Amino acid sequence: MGARLAGFDVKIAIDFDKDLQSSYSLNFPTTDAKLKDIGQITLEDWQDWLGDKRPDGIIGGPPCQGYSRIGKRDKDDPRNELVGHFFRHVELLRPKFFIMENVEGLLDEGTVDGVMTSLQSIAEHYTVLDPLIINAADYGAPTDRKRVVIIGYDASRMEPISHADILGKQLKHKVTVKEAIGDLPEPLPDSAKIRDYCYAELKEQNQFKVSKYAKGLRKHPPKGFGNEAAIKKLKDGYVSGFHITDHTPSVAARYVATPPGKVDKISKSARLEWRGQCKTLRAGTGADKGSFQAVRPLHPEVGRVITVREAARLQGFPDWFLFHPTKWHSFRMIGNSVSPKMSKALLEAVKSKMNLKLAA
Numbered sequence: 001m002g003a004r005l006a007g008f009d010v011k012i013a014i015d016f017d018k019d020l021q022s023s024y025s026l027n028f029p030t031t032d033a034k035l036k037d038i039g040q041i042t043l044e045d046w047q048d049w050l051g052d053k054r055p056d057g058i059i060g061g062p063p064c065q066g067y068s069r070i071g072k073r074d075k076d077d078p079r080n081e082l083v084g085h086f087f088r089h090v091e092l093l094r095p096k097f098f099i100m101e102n103v104e105g106l107l108d109e110g111t112v113d114g115v116m117t118s119l120q121s122i123a124e125h126y127t128v129l130d131p132l133i134i135n136a137a138d139y140g141a142p143t144d145r146k147r148v149v150i151i152g153y154d155a156s157r158m159e160p161i162s163h164a165d166i167l168g169k170q171l172k173h174k175v176t177v178k179e180a181i182g183d184l185p186e187p188l189p190d191s192a193k194i195r196d197y198c199y200a201e202l203k204e205q206n207q208f209k210v211s212k213y214a215k216g217l218r219k220h221p222p223k224g225f226g227n228e229a230a231i232k233k234l235k236d237g238y239v240s241g242f243h244i245t246d247h248t249p250s251v252a253a254r255y256v257a258t259p260p261g262k263v264d265k266i267s268k269s270a271r272l273e274w275r276g277q278c279k280t281l282r283a284g285t286g287a288d289k290g291s292f293q294a295v296r297p298l299h300p301e302v303g304r305v306i307t308v309r310e311a312a313r314l315q316g317f318p319d320w321f322l323f324h325p326t327k328w329h330s331f332r333m334i335g336n337s338v339s340p341k342m343s344k345a346l347l348e349a350v351k352s353k354m355n356l357k358l359a360a
Helices: 043-050 078-093 112-120 163-167 177-181 212-218 228-235 249-257 308-315 327-336 340-351
Strands: 012-015 032-035 057-060 097-102 132-135 146-153
Touching (some): 132 163, 146 340, 163 340, 177 212, 177 308
Parallel strands (some): 057 097
Antiparallel strands (some): 097 146, 132 146
């Protein structure tokens, strides 16, 4: 999303999880979405897909569960090897630049050595910036979500990139939860078991104070983005992602009694504050890892967890974006994602270094 919004033409998108990849082509119909394991992809595969062309950039976020400070931090988790495969593909394709995103735990003792070893494979051809920790909240998303980014570029084909270029994209204003979701309707009753995109009607802007942030996410997508049916719905005033999560009366009462900014002791769900920001949204696991649902934040005012669309707004996704017909996989998509607000800023900073003519 960030790359497209920054002006890049994304040719190929790769993911191994069919559920997480399921909505990609709906939102980006001009991109070739591959259901593949990057550990198994070879140079011959790239040649079949790209011919004799090379991409300007490679961007990615190898699975982070093995590095997460929240999880088990299993150094033998096979998904950890995908960081090495990311750099293997950089070496195979030799793009002008690459950006890799991951959790802060990537830089912890016991894991950072493996990353540095992987970087050695491409060190001869790229200038690699020191890993940089950035927060989506500094780039216009209403979520306190810190991530590590590693950026490398070919100095023979691009102008120099520095940390200052990335940090210079930060914004002074911090978007609040109220600005992000205050205009959204309540979830639809009796929709807990419905397997569709669950559209609800947005409040009219002239009847309700809608923030600048929300107005931006309500806009129709640029040409080449989005699903035709979802765009038509948006034009008619309807947005997806409003499945209800049924709570018993006692649980709903407990959630209402939880003060904003505090955590419910039983569910461990944090209550959002209207004037604050959301903590990092977590993804949960797929069927291969036990199908665990992530703990979801509580609405700042109502006794319930947030909806899929509220989570999407908090992460920075526009209203035309479709996730999955189920809450479970939708929250997995959002929790695994990079905020489009942050990724757009990153890719804009990098793209500006491609448009300048190199000195002779």
